[in-house]
Amino acid sequence: xxTTNDPSPTGDGGRDRSLPVIANPSRRTAVKGAxxxxxxxxxxxxxxxxxxxxxxxxxxxxxxxxxxRLTDQDKRLVIERLEAEAKENHGVEVEIADDRxxxxxxxxxxxxxxxxxxxxxxxxxxxxxxNHDRSTGQSYIRVLEMPKGTMDMxxxxxxxxxxxxxxxxxxxxxxxxxxxxxxxVDVCPVKATWKEEDGIVVVDYNWCIGCRxxxxxxxxxxxxxxxxxxxxxxxxxxxxxxxxxxxxxPVGVVEKCTYCLHRTRRGKLPACLEACPTGARVFGxxxxxxxxxxxxxxxxxxxxxxxxxxxxxxxxYYFD
Amino acid sequence: xxxxCWDSTPxxxxxxxxxxxxxxxxxxxxxxxxxxxRSETERDPGEPGRHAVVVRRPAGPPLIExxxxxxxxxxxxxxxxxxHSVRPPNLANRTSDSLDEFHQGLAFxxxxxxxxxxxxxxxxxxxxxxxxxxxxxxxxMTLCSQCHAAQATAFRHGAHGGMNGHxxxxxxxxxxxxxxDCHDPHEPSYPKMIVGFKPRDRFLKDxxxxxxxx
Numbered sequence: 001x002x003t004t005n006d007p008s009p010t011g012d013g014g015r016d017r018s019l020p021v022i023a024n025p026s027r028r029t030a031v032k033g034a035x036x037x038x039x040x041x042x043x044x045x046x047x048x049x050x051x052x053x054x055x056x057x058x059x060x061x062x063x064x065x066x067x068x069r070l071t072d073q074d075k076r077l078v079i080e081r082l083e084a085e086a087k088e089n090h091g092v093e094v095e096i097a098d099d100r101x102x103x104x105x106x107x108x109x110x111x112x113x114x115x116x117x118x119x120x121x122x123x124x125x126x127x128x129x130x131n132h133d134r135s136t137g138q139s140y141i142r143v144l145e146m147p148k149g150t151m152d153m154x155x156x157x158x159x160x161x162x163x164x165x166x167x168x169x170x171x172x173x174x175x176x177x178x179x180x181x182x183x184x185v186d187v188c189p190v191k192a193t194w195k196e197e198d199g200i201v202v203v204d205y206n207w208c209i210g211c212r213x214x215x216x217x218x219x220x221x222x223x224x225x226x227x228x229x230x231x232x233x234x235x236x237x238x239x240x241x242x243x244x245x246x247x248x249x250p251v252g253v254v255e256k257c258t259y260c261l262h263r264t265r266r267g268k269l270p271a272c273l274e275a276c277p278t279g280a281r282v283f284g285x286x287x288x289x290x291x292x293x294x295x296x297x298x299x300x301x302x303x304x305x306x307x308x309x310x311x312x313x314x315x316x317y318y319f320d
Numbered sequence: 321x322x323x324x325c326w327d328s329t330p331x332x333x334x335x336x337x338x339x340x341x342x343x344x345x346x347x348x349x350x351x352x353x354x355x356x357x358r359s360e361t362e363r364d365p366g367e368p369g370r371h372a373v374v375v376r377r378p379a380g381p382p383l384i385e386x387x388x389x390x391x392x393x394x395x396x397x398x399x400x401x402x403x404h405s406v407r408p409p410n411l412a413n414r415t416s417d418s419l420d421e422f423h424q425g426l427a428f429x430x431x432x433x434x435x436x437x438x439x440x441x442x443x444x445x446x447x448x449x450x451x452x453x454x455x456x457x458x459x460x461m462t463l464c465s466q467c468h469a470a471q472a473t474a475f476r477h478g479a480h481g482g483m484n485g486h487x488x489x490x491x492x493x494x495x496x497x498x499x500x501d502c503h504d505p506h507e508p509s510y511p512k513m514i515v516g517f518k519p520r521d522r523f524l525k526d527x528x529x530x531x532x533x534x
Contacts, residue, residue, distance in 0.1 A: 102488075112479065117513060124517035137519040163512045267491025269483065278510065279482025279497065292478030300479065320474070 066191070067204040067244070078206075079243060086248060090232065094239040096247050099265040101198035107259050107314065108199070108286040108293045109270075110302070111173055114320035116280040118143050118164040118171030125275030126175075129260060130246040131238055133230035140224065140257035141272060144172040151303065153220075175272075176201065176222040176257035177305065177313030184214035184223060184256075193254075199314050200259050202244040208253040215254055219306050220313075223256045259283070286314075371486065371493035376501060381445040381457045404444035411436050429507045438463060438505070464499045471499075 060081055064070075070078060079096045086094045123139045132138035144156025148170055156172060165171060182201050185193050192207040193214055215223040229251040241247040242262035249255050260270035264283070273281040284293035293316075296302065300318040383397040390396065403422065413419070414434050416426040440448035447455045447463050455462050465472035474480035481502065486492035502510060 110479075115480070115510075117510070118515065119513040120515050120517055123519060127517065127519070135520075137517070139517075139519045142519070159518075161515050161518065164515055165512070264487065267486045267488035269485065269487050269494075273482075274484050276482055277502075277513070279480060279502070281482070282478055284478075284487050295477035296479050299477075318479075320470070320480075 061206070064206055066207050068194075075243070082243070082247060086237075090237055090248060091234040092237045092239060094237065094241050094247070096241045096243055097262065099242045099245070099261055101196050101200070102265055102267075103197075104287055105198045105285045106287050107178065107264060108284060108297075108316065109178075109259065109314065110282040110293055110296050110316040110318055112280040112282070112320065113170055113172065113303075113317050115278045116143075116171045116173060116276075117278055118145060118160065118169075119277065121275045121277055122173060122272035122281065125271045126257070128236070129238055129263075129271035131230060131232055131241070131248050133226075133228065134232050134236070136228075138224060138230075140222070140255075141173055141175040142221070144174060145169050146172050151305070153305065172317070174220055174222070174305070175315075176218075176259075177220050177311065177315035178257075178259060180312035180314060181310055183217040183219065183309075183311060187213040187217040189213065193256075198265070200261050201256065202258055202261070203254060203256060204244070205247070205249045205253045205255065210252040210254065212254060219309050219311065223254050225254050226251050370489040371491070373489065373494045373496060375461070375496045376498050377458045378460060378498070378500065379458075400439075400444040409436055409441035411441065427507045429509070430505065460505070461499050464505075468499075 058081070060077070064078060065074065075098050079098065082096050083094055086092060086096075120143055123141045123143060126132070126141050127137060127139040130140065142158050144153060144158055145160040145164075145166070146156045146169060148168060151172075153172070153174065160166075160169075178195075178199050178201055180195075180199070182195055185195055185201060189211060190207060190209055192209065193201060193203045195201045210225070212225055215225055226249050230248055232248070237248070238246060240262060242258075242265075245258045245260065245262040260268075260272075264270055270281075270283055273283050282292050282296060284291040286293055286297070288294065296318055297316065300320075303317045303319075304313050304315070305317070381399060383399055386396045386398060388395075412434060413436075414432065415428055416423045436448065438447055440446045440454050443454045445457075447457060447460065449455050449463060450466050461472070461475075471480050475496075478496075481497050481499075483494050483496045485494040487494075499505075
């Protein structure tokens with residue numbers, strides 16, 4: 001108590017212990033200086049990702065307009081740039097097409113739940129076809145193992161394994177339902193996702209800002225976010241790509257099932273359908289009265305998921 | 321490009337599989353032309369401008385590989401008629417358990433059918449329809465469809481059995497399985513499978529590392 005209140009004898013001693021480089025220092029100045037240095041360093045560290053991003057992002061990419069506003073000439077340049085980037089970053093020659101809807105088509109999918117046995121080949125085929133990141137095993141399809149007697153997705157389980165089908169279960173593959181009233185499109189603040197004439201809901205990966213509103217809005221949990229840059233061995237990359245479909249997506253954007261538009265808009269069947277060993281999947285053009293899909297809708301017991309939400313899916317489940 | 325990825329079909333004790341390479345247009349005559357000569361772009365004569373829906377078919381009657389070899393070391397194949405043309409048929413037989421020479425251990429679980437409900441006692445290299453007439457092995461779907469009419473109807477409309485190739489027949493052909501590609505006729509229930517690939521998403525609680533949340 002007494003020593004702290006005594007000012008006189010410690011004055012000279014305190015001056016002796018001051019910093020040598022500052023001629024007339026006070027503690028306030030020293031602290032200010034230290035924090036200014038720290039602050040500058042922190043600022044440099046904080047903006048360094050931006051500086052790196054600036055190096056990685058070409059001016060052309062930064063200035064690229066929305067897909068719908070691109071002219072044919074713009075698209076050609078964009079696709080050339082993306083193909084060059086794929087070559088540089090992944091070491092593969094890819095061919096990125098700009099597949100547009102076929103006039104007079106509206107794509108619809110149907111799955112026979114009496115036949116699906118939950119083997120998951122569709123999930124794997126989607127993973128490979130759409131150039132998903134290998135380490136996360138990403139896929140646009142989830143197969144839910146469901147207790148019999150309900151269509152409540154909340155009771156489903158995606159982590160089942162072993163021998164399928166189990167006697168007291170049925171299997172419900174869920175992917176993007178390509179809704180006619182898509183809530184994901186409504187919530188996008190930058191119109192980076194929209195529904196095309198053939199019913200496919202697409203994403204312009206170069207316009208998406210990664211806010212993930214659409215992911216939250218989707219009642220089918222069909223959208224995926226690219227938390228990391230997809231890493232795929234060069235020999236496993238599917239070089240048959242499309243701008244709005246399975247080209248390798250940048251990090252930080254949302255992606256989704258496109259009914260394999262890089263295949264289906266060229267007349268082919270989706271990869272998940274071809275991979276299904278049970279023949280549970282059916283795909284086609286609902287505007288063609290002779291199509292398989294029309295026969296199923298007219299003759300089978302058909303169900304749609306979460307009908308009460310009014311999303312009007314273009315995806316049907318049927319039973320034998 | 322037609323991707324025929326039936327290696328994913330679960331393995332099954334089905335000796336016909338290797339010979340099921342032949343395929344034929346669904347609308348062509350039953351006698352059948354050699355399939356290898358049919359290219360993917362060949363068009364269905366009935367519908368100009370449209371590609372064919374090709375249904376796979378067995379190449380012909382089954383052949384049995386002989387276990388023994390001849391003095392030259394060659395193994396051989398024999399047709400059903402090699403033995404059955406000289407043996408009287410037992411029309412009442414329903415199972416391989418009562419056989420003491422051939423076909424022992426053949427699993428059979430297909431209703432209460434007798435062997436000769438489907439196999440032909442007069443022409444052992446052909447099958448037998450319910451009215452007693454013969455039908456070629458290549459046309460096995462005609463035989464199956466007698467009882468499984470609902471499945472046959474669904475098959476005709478793409479709602480059973482799956483397909484490969486093109487949904488749009490104006491752009492390319494489509495390939496479909498036949499009944500015995502997926503169903504062993506002696507034991508037709510679809511076999512159980514093992515789940516392989518699993519995505520590592522946030523519902524997989526047992527994963528130690530979540531790439532979703534780095």
